[in-house]
Amino acid sequence: MMEDRDWLILQVLYEQKNITKTAQALFISQPALTARLRHIEEEFGIKIAYRTSKGVHFTPQGEYLAKSSAEMLLKLRQIKENITNMDSTVSGTLRLGASNYFTMYMLPRLLKLFKEQYPNVEFKVVTTWSREVFNLVHNQEIHVGFVSSDYGWQDRRYLLFEEPICIASKDEINIKDLPKLPRISYQTDALIKAVIDKWWRENFSEPPLISMEVDKLATCKEMVINGLGYAIMPSIIVKAAKDLHKVILTDKEGQPLLRHAWMLYHEELLEMNIVKAFVSFVESIDFKKVILDQIK
Numbered sequence: 001m002m003e004d005r006d007w008l009i010l011q012v013l014y015e016q017k018n019i020t021k022t023a024q025a026l027f028i029s030q031p032a033l034t035a036r037l038r039h040i041e042e043e044f045g046i047k048i049a050y051r052t053s054k055g056v057h058f059t060p061q062g063e064y065l066a067k068s069s070a071e072m073l074l075k076l077r078q079i080k081e082n083i084t085n086m087d088s089t090v091s092g093t094l095r096l097g098a099s100n101y102f103t104m105y106m107l108p109r110l111l112k113l114f115k116e117q118y119p120n121v122e123f124k125v126v127t128t129w130s131r132e133v134f135n136l137v138h139n140q141e142i143h144v145g146f147v148s149s150d151y152g153w154q155d156r157r158y159l160l161f162e163e164p165i166c167i168a169s170k171d172e173i174n175i176k177d178l179p180k181l182p183r184i185s186y187q188t189d190a191l192i193k194a195v196i197d198k199w200w201r202e203n204f205s206e207p208p209l210i211s212m213e214v215d216k217l218a219t220c221k222e223m224v225i226n227g228l229g230y231a232i233m234p235s236i237i238v239k240a241a242k243d244l245h246k247v248i249l250t251d252k253e254g255q256p257l258l259r260h261a262w263m264l265y266h267e268e269l270l271e272m273n274i275v276k277a278f279v280s281f282v283e284s285i286d287f288k289k290v291i292l293d294q295i296k
Helices: 002-014 019-026 029-045 060-085 100-106 105-118 129-136 175-180 191-204 215-225 267-271 274-285
Strands: 049-052 055-058 094-098 119-129 146-147 155-171 182-186 210-216 231-234 245-248 257-266
Touching: 002 019, 002 029, 002 055, 002 060, 019 029, 029 060, 055 060, 094 100, 094 274, 100 105, 100 119, 100 215, 105 119, 105 274, 119 129, 119 210, 119 274, 129 146, 129 191, 129 257, 146 175, 146 274, 155 191, 155 215, 155 274, 182 215, 182 231, 182 245, 210 215, 257 267, 257 274, 267 274
Parallel strands: 094 119, 094 146, 182 210
Antiparallel strands: 049 055, 146 257, 155 231, 155 245, 155 257
């Protein structure tokens, strides 16, 4: 009879298309993996896949099973969570997703404070771009998501905070001189990048002088601190850097350009004790005082 891990085996094998990599990913031996695949084949009376020198090739029946594995694993997880939820205590695993920025600077303290109140809760966290977090919440692969951009979420959301976007530099600079000065760019969410690019086009007729491209916002901050160029970034990350000059970006009406941080979730998930407790906790705290003021 099919076991939970059999669906996981099918899912990972379909992603990897390789027996060795699948066994390594699941921390089982290749003989054990092969034995489970044979068991699945015998149960359904089909051939799942063929091994070749170029990897694993699924049969139509095997591909159907593999594509069904995500749905089956989700259903099994929901059943387990619902059973746990029948108890009045707040326990179990809370599945969260957060943008890289939020995870690095805010999520650790938030989870620490929540666990102090609910010690029987464990966390499974996915860190990725805001757009992908949005998709994970939408597909209910996670319970709650934290994003830095508004992608038009139609269910429950809560505004955690908003922060101005600023120009940060080691030395004081004149905004009119920006096109001639070295700028450090970093990978960021597409919508935030669009806001910054729009501001640039409204103020300058020539492109920025990109002198350095880095992967993370934290790396960019260190480059700016060491005087290697200026950067346009969220103000919170540099608020504690007293030796940096900051200039808030404003639109044509003189209003500051803001970056918003949202908590997203499905209302129906509030029926789960663990989700309801977490959402209530986040909405009850003074986010600026408890979380943002801790950023160094």
